[in-house]
Amino acid sequence: MISGRVHSTESFGSVDGPGVRFVIFMQGCRLRCRYCHNPDTWNANGGKLRTADELLESAERYRGYWGSEGGITVSGGEPLLQIDFLLDLFRNAKLRGINTCIDTAGQPFTREQHFFSEFSELCLLTDLFIVDIKHIDPQRHIALTGSSNDNILDMLRFLSDIGKPVWIRHVLVPGLTDDDEYLRRTGEFISTLRNVKRVEVLPYHSFGAYKWEKLGIPYSLSDTQPPDKERVENAKRLLG
DSSP states (O other): OOEEEEEEEEEEESSSSSSSEEEEEESOOSOOOTTOSOGGGOOTTOSEEEEHHHHHHHHHTTGGGTTTTOEEEEESSOGGGGHHHHHHHHHHHHHTTOOEEEEEOOTTOOSSTTHHHHHHHHHHHOSEEEEEOOOSSHHHHHHHHSSOSHHHHHHHHHHHHTTOOEEEEEEEOTTTTOOHHHHHHHHHHHHTOSOEEEEEEEEOOOTTHHHHHHHTOOOTTTTOOOOOHHHHHHHHHHHO
């Protein structure tokens, strides 16, 4: 029986896909986003081992609140780092008639085997992907997250090619991700995708900064303020 490393769960998620959702936050992430509000999920050896049946039994206690659109969302951390567990979880979820969603940054994506064959199967079991585009420029993406974005954009192209529904998210951070040129380039890229159902702009906030302090990690954005309403509306307009 496959177990996954789970950081935590949320019973009544309202912003993690359509409807009310049971959200499973997986442990482990290779990105080091400067604005991350869950740095406590980075350690791949942390969390608690849980089985698919354990999580689905917990989720179904709240099924009466899901309505016609709700279900489960797997977030993180980075859920694709535990793709074998995701396959087991979503196979079981589909046997129970549960709507499935993955909230991912896409960093583990590759067209190399065996990941690609497993990811292709996972797509068949997933009703919706929520994907962050953290920065469209490769070098600025590295400066922001510690990793390139080439494979992340490639994952979005693949999801478009197979017609898998996607929500795009972009965290708007003053001085880092709110430049009009790069927002336009991001919008132009999004316009090439045929499967985008929603584009969301998430204003930066520092609510997770205390976690960095607790973990003894320097937080480089302590002086950064949330974007004003005008900049948020500007980003929405440029991203389409």
